Amino acid sequence: MTHQRTLSFTLNGRPVTATARTHETILEVLQRDFGLFGARESCGQGLCGCCTLLVNGTAVSGCLYLAAFADGAELVTVEGLARGGTQHPIQCAFVEKSGFQCGFCTPGMILMTKELLGRHPRPTDEQIRHYLSGNLCRCATYPDIIESVRRAAELV
Amino acid sequence: MKAFELVEPATIDDAIALLDAGDPGVRAVAGGSALVPMMKARLFQPTRLVSLRRIGGALRGIHAGDGGLRIGALATLTELEHSTRVRDAAPVMSRALRTLSNVRIRNVATLGGHLAHGDPHMDLPPILLTLGARVRVAGRGGERWIDINDLFLGYYQTAVAAGELITEVHVSAQPHDARTWYEKFTALSADDWPTVGAAVWYRTAGDRIGEARVAVSAATERPVRIAAAEQILTGAAPSAETFGAAADAAAAAVDPLADIRGSAAYKREMVRVHVRRALEKAR
Amino acid sequence: MGSLDFARGREVGRSLGRLEAAAKVDGTVEYIHNLRLPGMLHGRIHRSSIPHGRIVRIDTSAALAVAGVHAVVTADDVARLVPDPYYGPAFHDQPILATGKVRHVGEPVAVVLADNPHAAEEAADLVAVEYEPLEAVFDEVAAAAPDAPVLHDELRPAGMFTDLKHLAGRRDTNVALDARLRSGDVEQAFAEAEHVFEHTFRTGKVMHAAFEPMVTVAEPHAAGGLTIHTASQSPSFVRSEISRLLGWPENRVRVRTAFLGGGFGAKLYIKLEAMAAVCALLARRPVRIALSMDEQFYTITKHGATVRIKTGVARDGRMTARQVETFWNGGAYADIGPRVTQKSGFSAAGPYDIEHVALDNYAVYTNEPPAGALRGFGISQLVWAYERQADVIARTLGIDPLEFRRRNALRNGRPHATGTVVVGMEVDAVLDRLAEAMAWDKPFDRGTGTIRRGRGIGIGVKACVSPTTSTAAVHIYGDGSCAVHCSTVDMGQGSDTTMAQIAAEVLGIPTTDVRVVHPDTDVTPYDMATLGSRSTFHMGNAVRRAAEDARAQIERMAPGATSFRDAMLARFAMQAGTVVGFGSYAPSYQKPDPETGLSANITPFWMLGGAGAEVEVDTETGRITVTKLVNVADVGRAINPASVERQLTGAAIMQLGFTLFEEMVFSDGQVLNASLADYKIPGFLDVPRELTGTFVEAPHPEGPFGAKGVGETGIFSPSPAIANALYDATGVMLYDMPLTPERVLRAIREAGGRPLEQA
């Protein structure tokens, strides 16, 4: 049936399969089938970044990403960053610098930091702002988030 | 969103065959970054989406040659942003890409989708109008080229017909002395769609402007070249007066649409200011 | 040491990280947003497409035909369960689903219940409603006029909160409340004043846009009770109101919350809870209703306001009289608007010592979405007016703006306009800190050419809402570990950590050893709500008392024990038992006189916030760039200084958005920009290059360890500071917020005699 798909993809390092309807986004599948809520929908329009996940190593808005497109891809969510119970250095940096308040935007900020540091391991403030400018924080924790990213660059 | 049929053909021909349904509910989807928001807002409910993502080769890649840049329709905006070929051939594009939406969107959005969508607020169309470009289109009846000047017909309307696909975009080779600039003005938050986009291109011959191109977007129902401004520039000295006169002509020529980012009068004024600034900054 | 070490000073006053930090960075933190229950149905709301009209017919057949749809609930179904379906904290005016009539675009008319959200959404679009349109009114001043179309036939006061008991049942008017204050004789004073200044200021409607959109999951119990899992700032209120609607005792309704992904006042009182509860009881299955960001624009907003302000000033620059008339655009349902009207209204004299004051505040119904509390609770609308006017007065009289404020400062020991003698409010200290942070006495470069620079300040005051109650319990378990039970909701402000710090300070243990149990009305005791910056003061006091009670019990139980564990073992002879300390706090209060609005004790504490801004104005586009923004708050004492600073800078940026570009744009009651695509909020690139949140400390006699609230303080003054900086830079006066580039450019061009054409 063309309205429904069986998808095979890698999720946080594990090969998995799931069934999704064509009009479902990858967020719905992550939440329903895998109990992962780190990527979460807020604006629903690609603007805020709360729904960020990495697909084949690059950040996308999960709220606009059709689940079917995940077939064959490698997906990483914020839950997949820690290694053997140890937080990823970016997560440590966000804890150390308290780069959050309500925390709803935080996974997106962390994953975007990962993309940034992948391209610019020693980012300038300009580069930090450039990469993060499409992630919004309604608590406006921006100054502490920038501090967290700077710290993350030291730790990674 | 509502259920629809999703097909993922492996070739351009198959894609075209699947598209040609004479049904407005059938559309191609590339990055989905323009289409899915419309579907979520229930402005568009497809019956069938033809995904291009499994089509390889011909639709991908960024090539530079004597004739300019050849960019596959599926090249993502991120690929363009980081491409040294684009930076060398058209630095004005690289700069504009940095403020075009955000990293997540650029990671999936494609040049083909960007142009086919016909949204007057897009940042690259006015730039391509000034650089000179052609869009290669394939359909049941074969292939054709559309000059960029003929691509944008109206509000969300392009010359790409229902059953056709953009396969490639060809950006003209730029003469060494061409000066270019793009001014993006956002009226609300700094990071936003443009309220006005102003792209300029000119060359000088001696102490005069030899040839000039001016394009405006976002304020208008489609990205447009401004002939009146170009005429003023051509043959004139590249001075503050000339630039001011060209900017006035651009402001007089446009027919701005009012929206929550500004009234028609305000946008007209912003066209004036930003065309002038773009001319002053062109390099 | 031979006994428990209760030495003070190790936990309070430290910038500790959040207790829940790890869960927030690894994505596993609990929000109600994440909750899925077995057998759960998804509710989707069909909303009114018109601003005012009678419902003639609702046709649900097409919706019911969609595969996966279980039911379509309308007012008729609600009535079977709840014969009187109206709720609200001030008036019982808001129906669970539109009953007979709709009063704003976006009002819920029906709820589709389906197996999956997509089917629910598709079906909600297919509900067909026939309306008979009625004349609508949107402007708050027009709606208050006698000939305006009336929204509600009769107004029935809720009678729930002590401070709102005076609301009388009214008929044939859109004015839900007029709150007045009369102190001295303004007419006489204006006649005697050297100068009289009169202006009208306006602020538009803005929206909270909390990132976790509103969500409620209602779960009926086979035994006849109900659990409501909800992203709410007021679980105790939800329990009372749902029980009242259902006619049940409170003990059959359990309300629980988790961390909130932001609140800012949006998630107070009843939002989705009544609807979800009724749907779940009708369907006999759990029901989840989760709004999209876009739907929130039709659910609750901040009040737009028109403020007419008249101030008399003596030759020496001292303000002698002030008259303020404020019309609050409350939208179609009062929500907490009457309290905003009254509690904020009486503060319109500002942090100034003005002898003659007359204030009139009107809470007005209009056919726009309901307005309620938004961080600052009406204060920023008033500060916008009186602090803009302050600069006009200062400039006209040739007095430095800072000096003008110093000259008029309301000092401790002096009576406020309400008659309450002020204690614990440090106007001079805040102004001094502001002057220092802004280098006010240093020369300032005002720019040349098309970029002009300017700087400005503002200062605003709020009286904390009163009287309200908080209660808390501190549990010591058999192994000596400790948990705080309280119904304060951590929506990002960091209350869990603050409460843990307070308990830890009293108990002499590390904050990280304290667990804070999230609001669950079956478990955590009553709290009025998490709002109005009241929690640190009220709940902080309750937690402190509860911890003191627990400590005293332990000391009595096992004198000389060196740890809680030992104390418990000494008492129970094994790892067993619980010691429960209880604490409650409600400040004293004197109800204002209904005629004069005067009261000898109007508030437990005053919140004072000053702001300074430096701006660059592009005089060709009207775009303002705020290059420096400073917030200074009088916080009593900072329990967690880093958290306080973060609240202050966060509030500054939020208010910067409200000042420069956030505004809901309406056309015939329809929101034209109901999405973050068009309703822009500040992002990284909007943050001023220099941004500071700083505070002065003067321990409040009654605050826990001297602390006062701070969540809203940073909201009060950035707007006038920015507008005053614009005024300084360009000489241009703007009366309406936000200061969009178009408004600024129009004003500049107007002033330069080259007006921009209209339209």
Ligand SMILES: Cc1cc2nc3c(=O)[nH]c(=O)nc-3n(C[C@H](O)[C@H](O)[C@H](O)COP(=O)(O)OP(=O)(O)OC[C@H]3O[C@@H](n4cnc5c(N)ncnc54)[C@H](O)[C@@H]3O)c2cc1C
């Ligand atoms: C939050 C957000 C912010 C944005 N901000 C900006 C901005 O500031 N400036 C800006 O310029 N843009 C902005 N965009 C728009 C972005 O540039 C477009 O979404 C994107 O370029 C579209 O590309 P796509 O591949 O995702 O298109 P899709 O969504 O896949 O398709 C768009 C349209 O093009 C058609 N189509 C796609 N590919 C082809 C093809 N090869 N041939 C024929 N038709 C095709 C589709 O049928 C559809 O009608 C923003 C988008 C979002 C979501």
Ligand code: FES
């Ligand atoms: S929810 Fe996807 S970007 Fe906001």
Ligand code: FES
């Ligand atoms: S921390 Fe609340 S949205 Fe960013």
